[in-house]
Amino acid sequence: MTDYPHMLAPLDLGFTTLKNRVLMGSMHTNLEETGDWNRVAEFYATRARGGVGLIVTGGMAPNREGGVFPGASGLFTDQDIANHRMVTDRVHDAGGKIAMQILHAGRYAYGKECVAPSPIKSPISPFRPTELDAAGIEKQISDIVTAAERAQEAGYDGVEVMGSEGYFLNQFLVTHTNKRTDRWGGSYENRMRLPIEVVRRVRAAVGPQFILIYRLSMIDLVPNGSTHDEVVQLAQAIEQAGATILNTGIGWHEARIPTIATSVPRAAFAWVTKKLMGKVGIPVITSNRINTPDVAEQVLANGCADMVSMARPFLSDPDFVAKAATGKAAQIAPCIACNQACLDHTFQMKISSCLVNPKACHETELVIALADTPKTVAIVGAGPAGLSAAITAAQRGHQVTVFDKEDAIGGQLNMAKQIPGKEEFRGFVEWYQTMLAETGVSVVLGTYVSAEDLVDFDEVIIATGVLPRDPQIPGQEGPNVVGYVDVLRGKAEVGRRVAVIGAGGIGFDVSEYLVHDRESPTESLPDWMREWGVTDPAEARSGLDPEGAQPEPPVRQVALLQRKSEKPGRRLGKTTGWIHRMSLKMKDVQMKSGVNYERIDAQGLHISHGETRERPELMECDTVVLCAGQVPERSLADALEAKGIACHVIGGADVAAELDAKRAIDQGTRLAAML
Numbered sequence: 267m268t269d270y271p272h273m274l275a276p277l278d279l280g281f282t283t284l285k286n287r288v289l290m291g292s293m294h295t296n297l298e299e300t301g302d303w304n305r306v307a308e309f310y311a312t313r314a315r316g317g318v319g320l321i322v323t324g325g326m327a328p329n330r331e332g333g334v335f336p337g338a339s340g341l342f343t344d345q346d347i348a349n350h351r352m353v354t355d356r357v358h359d360a361g362g363k364i365a366m367q368i369l370h371a372g373r374y375a376y377g378k379e380c381v382a383p384s385p386i387k388s389p390i391s392p393f394r395p396t397e398l399d400a401a402g403i404e405k406q407i408s409d410i411v412t413a414a415e416r417a418q419e420a421g422y423d424g425v426e427v428m429g430s431e432g433y434f435l436n437q438f439l440v441t442h443t444n445k446r447t448d449r450w451g452g453s454y455e456n457r458m459r460l461p462i463e464v465v466r467r468v469r470a471a472v473g474p475q476f477i478l479i480y481r482l483s484m485i486d487l488v489p490n491g492s493t494h495d496e497v498v499q500l501a502q503a504i505e506q507a508g509a510t511i512l513n514t515g516i517g518w519h520e521a522r523i524p525t526i527a528t529s530v531p532r533a534a535f536a537w538v539t540k541k542l543m544g545k546v547g548i549p550v551i552t553s554n555r556i557n558t559p560d561v562a563e564q565v566l567a568n569g570c571a572d573m574v575s576m577a578r579p580f581l582s583d584p585d586f587v588a589k590a591a592t593g594k595a596a597q598i599a600p601c602i603a604c605n606q607a608c609l610d611h612t613f614q615m616k617i618s619s620c621l622v623n624p625k626a627c628h629e630t631e632l633v634i635a636l637a638d639t640p641k642t643v644a645i646v647g648a649g650p651a652g653l654s655a656a657i658t659a660a661q662r663g664h665q666v667t668v669f670d671k672e673d674a675i676g677g678q679l680n681m682a683k684q685i686p687g688k689e690e691f692r693g694f695v696e697w698y699q700t701m702l703a704e705t706g707v708s709v710v711l712g713t714y715v716s717a718e719d720l721v722d723f724d725e726v727i728i729a730t731g732v733l734p735r736d737p738q739i740p741g742q743e744g745p746n747v748v749g750y751v752d753v754l755r756g757k758a759e760v761g762r763r764v765a766v767i768g769a770g771g772i773g774f775d776v777s778e779y780l781v782h783d784r785e786s787p788t789e790s791l792p793d794w795m796r797e798w799g800v801t802d803p804a805e806a807r808s809g810l811d812p813e814g815a816q817p818e819p820p821v822r823q824v825a826l827l828q829r830k831s832e833k834p835g836r837r838l839g840k841t842t843g844w845i846h847r848m849s850l851k852m853k854d855v856q857m858k859s860g861v862n863y864e865r866i867d868a869q870g871l872h873i874s875h876g877e878t879r880e881r882p883e884l885m886e887c888d889t890v891v892l893c894a895g896q897v898p899e900r901s902l903a904d905a906l907e908a909k910g911i912a913c914h915v916i917g918g919a920d921v922a923a924e925l926d927a928k929r930a931i932d933q934g935t936r937l938a939a940m941l
């Protein structure tokens with residue numbers, strides 16, 4: 267008997283059966299743009315081998331004007347069809363099923379050629395779209411239908427028509443973006459004409475035995491979005507028009523409410539999808555922040571949907587379903603919803619990967635094979651750099667020992683997991699614990715390692731991390747000054763009025779920690795919804811609470827400072843920085859840039875402004891917290907070098923500047939893959 271009877275139950279679609287209720291949701295990885303179709307095929311085939319019920323590809327443009335960016339991939343030529351045929355063949359050989367997403371970006375298309383129902387620029391694009399005339403609309407329909415026909419020719423099992431997240435079809439649905447007065451605008455019947463027409467014409471073109479998923483925006487989270495009644499009306503019409511499955515979309519990309527970030531509670535929007543259950547006769551899929559088999563099972567057991575969609579969890583672990591099905595759920599590498607290596611890369615036009623699993627999208631290049639000669643390997647430091655190296659080396663057959671001076675593995679991840687909204691780091695450290703045991707790594711904790719301890723190993727890896735930088739501010743030795751390590755380890759008292767020195771990732775996180783009183787809205791869905799102003803879309807159009815965001819008052823008065831004159835938080839994650847900034851703003855955190863730290867005394871922090879140190883100011887506070895960056899902890903590496911003992915240095919011990927867990931894990935994994 268499986269622990270996941272709902273998740274692993276087959277889904278009969280009439281003309282075909284999916285082997286379980288798990289869909290790998292669409293992700294744009296930039297892999298297609300490499301032109302290396304063997305690599306694309308291997309990416310999807312690896313996920314198919316891992317047992318997922320149905321894969322949906324990244325969005326394919328139906329035409330030039332609808333591409334997310336100029337030159338976006340699509341099935342335009344015979345060669346494109348042949349390339350995609352490699353993907354579908356490889357997925358089918360691996361026992362999987364795959365549908366191609368057709369994504370027309372409308373006004374979100376990042377280019378001058380973009381088109382939309384009305385010429386209204388989106389707040390997240392510099393381009394004003396051209397308003398389509400009747401012939402232009404007809405062309406878009408026809409191009410989408412052609413894309414579906416080509417997908418069928420390329421061997422796909424179906425298509426997903428992207429109708430949510432504020433893309434083209436979604437833009438026709440709401441008055442936020444559709445000001446037309448012809449048969450494609452005005453009344454709701456007119457505004458929903460285009461999505462229905464698209465589904466009807468695609469179905470007519472591909473015949474009855476082809477999966478047709480429609481991705482429906484269940485809650486728009488933007489002003490003048492759809493009402494819940496309109497969503498239901500559209501869902502029913504889409505079913506009538508010939509869709510096989512309805513998938514869930516949550517929030518437009520321009521919405522100022524986080525929908526997939528790590529601070530969003532798990533399965534936070536499954537209740538929205540549930541409102542559609544019983545109102546249509548075709549299967550309904552729910553999505554967003556579902557990242558473990560337990561959450562997926564619970565969502566399905568609670569009747570929220572017929573199937574779950576997970577996207578990023580298939581980057582962190584392609585074997586998600588196979589592991590769940592064979593009693594190895596604890597070994598599933600968790601998606602911590604950080605976006606650091608996936609979405610942030612996509613938006614920087616880099617190939618996506620995964621912070622937790624650097625092999626993602628690098629399947630053909632980063633191969634973990636058995637070593638020719640097993641060696642003894644000592645790794646000092648059980649932070650993410652050391653741990654990823656240890657597990658990879660052990661998987662290759664080496665005999666690995668990891669040392670740490672602390673009594674627990676995890677390094678700085680143990681501080682990250684204290685931050686409200688970063689609870690996913692807890693499961694991440696637990697996963698490392700499981701994998702160390704699974705791969706037979708010896709772990710020696712509470713041991714400060716010296717160079718003498720390492721002489722007998724074949725290979726030595728130094729992953730000793732970082733030390734906090736000393737900012738050398740006059741008065742910093744006073745009793746009212748503490749470092750972030752002591753604060754996050756609960757070793758320092760912090761008063762009610764606080765100045766945080768340093769507005770990097772850690773300064774932001776520490777401020778978040780200080781404005782909360784241990785409680786985290788991420789662990790309480792009602793609290794999180796109130797905090798961000800989300801409500802039942804049946805009660806308020808678009809799911810936006812008319813009262814707006816109602817955050818709990820901060821438990822401390824916090825000021826966050828930096829010397830650079832740029833906007834604080836500008837260097838945070840591309841897709842998540844705005845959430846951190848907004849979250850602190852909601853807690854009245856005062857942010858100051860372009861400051862000089864003159865001195866600290868019993869009254870507080872004395873600062874001045876600008877290069878000429880003008881406008882001296884006293885920031886009265888009870889406590890000053892230092893978050894002034896970090897320097898490499900290289901003392902052991904230097905001692906080894908002095909003794910002439912060769913070692914590899916990785917993670918923060920190697921380079922502390924702009925270090926994050928993504929780089930530490932990537933470096934640890936790649937080194938161990940070559941030992």
Ligand code: FAD
Nearest residue numbers: 647649650651670671677678682715730731917918926927
């Ligand atoms: P560390 O994690 O520092 O590990 C080094 C280990 O070496 C430690 O466990 C230490 O005890 C041990 N050690 C040192 N010297 C010795 C010795 N002589 N003998 C034995 N053991 C020794 N990064 C992200 O990518 N995303 C985030 O969201 C994020 N959030 C963060 C939030 C906070 C609050 C903090 C503090 C950090 C965050 N980071 C985040 C940064 C990330 O945790 C670090 O970049 C990463 O942990 C560095 O990995 P590392 O293995 O090089 O070093």
Ligand code: NAP
Nearest residue numbers: 737768769770771772773828829830893894895924925926
């Ligand atoms: P950081 O991002 O380099 O920020 C250091 C801060 O200290 C900056 O604001 C810097 O700004 C200031 N600073 C530098 N030298 C100083 C000095 N001598 N005196 C006073 N202030 C000084 O480092 P961090 O915040 O310690 O974070 C460490 C790493 O962890 C980062 O690379 C980060 O990416 C990662 N992290 C990531 C996340 C995430 O969510 N992705 C979260 C936490 C941490 P000024 O020089 O302008 O004063």
Ligand code: SF4
Nearest residue numbers: 602604605608620621
């Ligand atoms: Fe998940 Fe972060 Fe990996 Fe993206 S990079 S798949 S969000 S763990």
